[in-house]
Amino acid sequence: MNRxxxxxxxxxxxxxxxxxxxxxxxxxxxxxxxxxEPIFTFNKAIIxxxxxxxxxxxxxxxxxxxxxxxGLMAFEKxxxxxxxxxxxxxxxxxxxxxxxxxxxxxxxxxFFEEYDVDxxxxxxxxxxxxxxxxxGYEGKxxxxxxxxxxxxxxxxxxxxxxxxxxxxxxxxxTSQQWGTPDNMMYVVGATQGKMFxxxxxxxxxxxxxxxxxxxxxxxxxxxxxxxxxxxCGLLVNSSRGxxxxxxxxxxxxxxxxxxxxxxxxxxxxxxxxxx
Numbered sequence: 665m666n667r668x669x670x671x672x673x674x675x676x677x678x679x680x681x682x683x684x685x686x687x688x689x690x691x692x693x694x695x696x697x698x699x700x701e702p703i704f705t706f707n708k709a710i711i712x713x714x715x716x717x718x719x720x721x722x723x724x725x726x727x728x729x730x731x732x733x734x735g736l737m738a739f740e741k742x743x744x745x746x747x748x749x750x751x752x753x754x755x756x757x758x759x760x761x762x763x764x765x766x767x768x769x770x771x772x773x774x775f776f777e778e779y780d781v782d783x784x785x786x787x788x789x790x791x792x793x794x795x796x797x798x799x800g801y802e803g804k805x806x807x808x809x810x811x812x813x814x815x816x817x818x819x820x821x822x823x824x825x826x827x828x829x830x831x832x833x834x835x836x837x838t839s840q841q842w843g844t845p846d847n848m849m850y851v852v853g854a855t856q857g858k859m860f861x862x863x864x865x866x867x868x869x870x871x872x873x874x875x876x877x878x879x880x881x882x883x884x885x886x887x888x889x890x891x892x893x894x895x896c897g898l899l900v901n902s903s904r905g906x907x908x909x910x911x912x913x914x915x916x917x918x919x920x921x922x923x924x925x926x927x928x929x930x931x932x933x934x935x936x937x938x939x
Contacts, residue, residue: 670871671896677717677718677719678927678934680930681720681899682901684724686907687727687728693706694911704741704745709916710916714923715750720756720899723757743780756781756784757779760785762789762795772801776804782803782805783806785808787809792838795843799843805848810863812851813856813876833862845869845871848870849899850871854877854887857883860890870897874887874898874899896937906922
């Protein structure tokens with residue numbers, strides 16, 4: 665999916681919601697555990713209930729790799745289901761890869777050729793040659809970690825060099841020499857609030873993937889006030905607040921209701937910004 669197609673989906677569906685598929689068998693409804701494919705069964709039900717309210721899905725690879733081959737098969741089946749029945753949804757593999765060049769090339773082949781997802785989260789710590797192998801695929805995206813929502817983000821990301829430039833700002837500035845707003849996004853945690861102004865000063869046009877709204881306490885209003893662009897420029901992710909809103913047999917219905925609540929808020933914000 666290219667940039668213009670993503671923007672059109674946002675404008676048409678009146679939402680920039682991304683639903684995180686962080687599927688944990690310790691949290692899914694008990695009755696699903698009795699079936700042969702509980703991870704995929706859960707994902708399928710969540711997708712069917714939320715698809716009309718979102719433009720993207722983000723399966724987190726750790727929750728699938730934790731179950732070995734069965735987990736990876738469930739991940740692949742989930743991606744294939746989205747491709748077949750919801751081909752206009754943007755698929756993000758949240759795997760946070762990034763290694764020396766030839767290793768990154770293999771990761772890129774895995775996710776963009778074998779699994780055929782639209783985008784992959786990548787850690788930039790090892791620099792240009794660890795990121796550029798992911799950028800050689802037409803219609804595919806790198807989503808680079810920039811300023812995250814976890815407590816430990818302060819350990820490195822906010823440190824300043826002798827010129828007063830913070831590390832996350834250097835990541836944003838330097839990485840724009842490798843990719844463009846057409847194939848690179850950035851992860852910026854919703855809990856960073858007004859820091860979105862600083863992000864936009866360095867990266868005014870790139871899409872931002874924003875986790876942390878809902879269960880982590882991030883404010884959708886603040887994210888949009890400081891981070892939205894004339895093309896929207898945001899994919900706001902919610903995982904636990906949607907997929908685990910109920911652990912009963914109505915889990916999918918309640919997930920759909922929670923997704924619709926966010927979609928309605930996003931529709932209002934888009935109108936306020938003239939979109």
